[in-house]
Amino acid sequence: MSLCPQQPIPPVPDDTARVARAAFRRGNACLILRDRLGTLFTDADFADLYPRRGQPAYAPWRLALVTLMQFREGLSDQQAADAVRARIDWKYLLALDLADPGFDRSVLCEFRGRLLDNDAVSRLLARILDAAREDGLLKARGRQRTDxxxxxxxxxxxxxLELVAETLRAALNDIAVVAPNWLRLLAPPDWHERYDQRIEERRIPEVGPKRDAYVAQVGADGFRLLDALARSDAPPDAAALPAIGTLRRVWARHFERIEDRQDGSGQDGGARLRPVRGRGPGDRLESPYDTEARFRTKANTTWTGTMVHFTESCDPGAPRLVVHADTVPANVHDALRTAPIHAALAAKNLAPSEHLVDSAYVSADHLISAHTQHGIALVGPGRPDLSWQSHTEGAFTAADFTVNRDRQKARCPEGKESAGWYKDVKRPGQRARVRAQFRAADCRNCASRSRCTRTQTPNQGRVLAILPRDEHDALAAARARGRTAEGRQLYAQRQGIESTMSQAVRAFGLRQTRYRGLAKTGLQHVATAAAINLNRIAAWFGGRPIAPTRVSRFAALAA
Ligand code: SF4
Known part of the structure; x- marks a missing residue:
């Protein structure tokens, strides 16, 4: 497929315009967007994704719009291709003739593949934000919020058990495509009994010796396959399959060999499952079919998949537009995304002056780096003190100690002065923390010991963690601002992002990914963010005000 020569974008055909205006006398989002923002995309925006030679491709500006409309309405590729053929409002948006036959649904999949292969997914959102900026709907250095x-x-x-067996089955299926004869010779008949069907469809013994024997057999089968692939006569195509890399990772983490051969090589020997607390190296994979999905428990929710962070503008007198979608594996904590989100916003020239976030995104380090690197005032409560002292009535928290940084001394509520003052770094890249160490002799006989320290080491006193001065001052300033009426009013605007997340989940299907893999899931999230923006821009131009928060009829009685 090629993209030359680039055709000028045609106007909406007269017949299409006439029928569309007659059908939608009160307006329609597609008509409003086309009339107010034009085509949003041009072929030139995607020219670098196509080779110079080959059959002419379907216009990428239309495919970009169809992709966004598809996510706006939650359509499959087939339904979106049918909508291009059948819907008059889509034909108006795409400037298509009434008799236009559209395209095959596979064109949409191929277009997404080009975006992913060329790291061009962000263009789906970027052009909408550019258009919004040109129309004055998005302000530079405005206010934004993230959740x-x-x-x-x-x-x-x-x-x-299902994971290891299904991983081996997935590897066998992939080898059967690239090296069927080699696998036919290698696989004994009982492999077909064990791995022909999906593992969850088989009756696997749940407990007892039968289960142990089954697991050991699966482990031995996996090692046998890996050993065969490591030999010089193994087909290179099979050894290079991603499914074999996954098999290797899963086996290294979950199995160990039982060396029963004389030469001690362990080859063709048995295998046993590693104990739960002694698992091997590497990340915990949850499925051979999506090796980037991760398990996480957060509050009362457990899931396997990813996390998405949406950042939206919230300036008065303008629609709320999603300016960034950040997709990460589920096990990446929110605190680790504050800096990358700020860097991404700065790269788009969209860094806000004020960024409203909840406590998960805020630390003293974040407050300082957001301000010094990007001029962003991070607004949110600092993470709560998780020490046992802060949850125990009458216990001594850090706030009960007096610290003199110049003298490098701390004084406890019992009047004892610290004897040691040192710095340590818990994680690479983290700033040094100061520790003030109290004498073991002072703490051992202290009447308040049970309120102060739980150390079991008799020759160790309380160790007090002290923030660096600038971090302490930044946190203190943030907390002081949060206590003022003005600060509370500002921070109250953060909760608006929760309605955006709710809209994305309920109306745009954000909760369940359509695709496997982080990159494709990220594409879905960027396209969803862009689709939400299209809706909001159309509503803004159509004069539809932002809906107030709904209150139940019963709750309204109290008001
Ligand atoms: S336990 Fe040690 S640090 Fe804590 S109050 Fe007593 S003397 Fe002070």
């Missing part, structure tokens, strides 16, 4: 939600992977949850 996240969990996204379920498109895989079945597997227990440990």
């Amino acid at each position: 996240s939600t969990h996204v379920l992977a498109a895989i079945r949850s597997l227990n440990r």
Whole structure:
């Protein structure tokens, strides 16, 4: 497929315009967007994704719009291709003739593949934000807010036994495509009994010796396959399959060999499952069909998949537009995304002056780096003190100690002065923390010991963690601002992002990913963010005000 020569974008054909205006006398989002923002995309925006030679491709500006409309309405590729053929409002938006036959649904999949292969997914959102900026709907250095939600992977949850067996089955299926004769010679008949069907469809013994024997057999089968692939006569195509890499990772984590051969090589020997607390190296994979999905428990929610962080503008007198979608594996904590989100916003020239976030995104380090690197005032409560002292009535928290940084001394509520003052770094890249160490002799006989320290080491006193001065001052300033009426009023605007997340989940299908893999899931999230923006821009131009928060009829009685 090629993209030359680039055709000028045609106007909406007269017949299409006449029928569309007659059908939608009160307006329609597609008509409003086309009339107010034009085509949003041009072929030139995607020219670098296509080779110079080959059959002419379907216009990418139309495919970009169809992709966004598809996510706006939650359509499959087939339904979207049918809508291009059948819907008058889509034909108006795409400037198509009434008799236009559209395209085959596979064109949409191929277009997404080009975006992913060329790292061009962000263009779907960027052009809408550019258009919004040109129309004055998005302000530079404005106010923004961020929140996240969990996204379920498109895989079945597997227990440990199902995971290992299904991983081996997936590898066998992939080898059967690239090296069928080699596999036919290698695989004994009982492999077909064990791996022909999906593992969850088989009756696997749940407990006892039969289960142990089954697990050991699966482990031995996996090692046998890996050993055969490591030999010089193994087909290179099979050894290079991603499914074999996955098999290797899963086996290294869950199995160990039982060396029963004289030469001690362990080859063709048995295998046993590693104990749960002694699992091997590497990340915990949840399924061979999506190796980037991760398991997480957060508050009362457990899931396997990803997290998506949406950042939206919230300036008065303008629509709320999603300016960034950040997709990460589920096990990446929110605190680790504050800096990457700020860097991404700065790269788009969209860094806000004020960024409203909940406590998960805020630390003293974030407050300082957001301000010094991007001029962003991070607004949110600092993470709560999780020490046992802060949850125990009458216990001594850090706030009960007096710290003199110049003298490098701390004084406890019992009047004892610290004897040691040192710095340590818990994680690479983290700033040094100061520790003030109290004498063991002072703490051992202290009447308040049970309120102060739980150390079991008799020759160790309380160790007090002290923030660096600038971090302490930044946190203190943030907390002081949060206590003022003005600060509370500002922070109250953060909760608006929760309605955006709710809209994305309920109206745009954000909760369940359509695709497997982080990159494709990220594409879905960027396209969903762009689709939400299209809706909001159309509503803004159509004079539809932002809906107030709904209150139940019963709750309204109290008001
Ligand atoms: S336990 Fe040690 S640090 Fe704590 S109050 Fe007593 S003397 Fe002070």
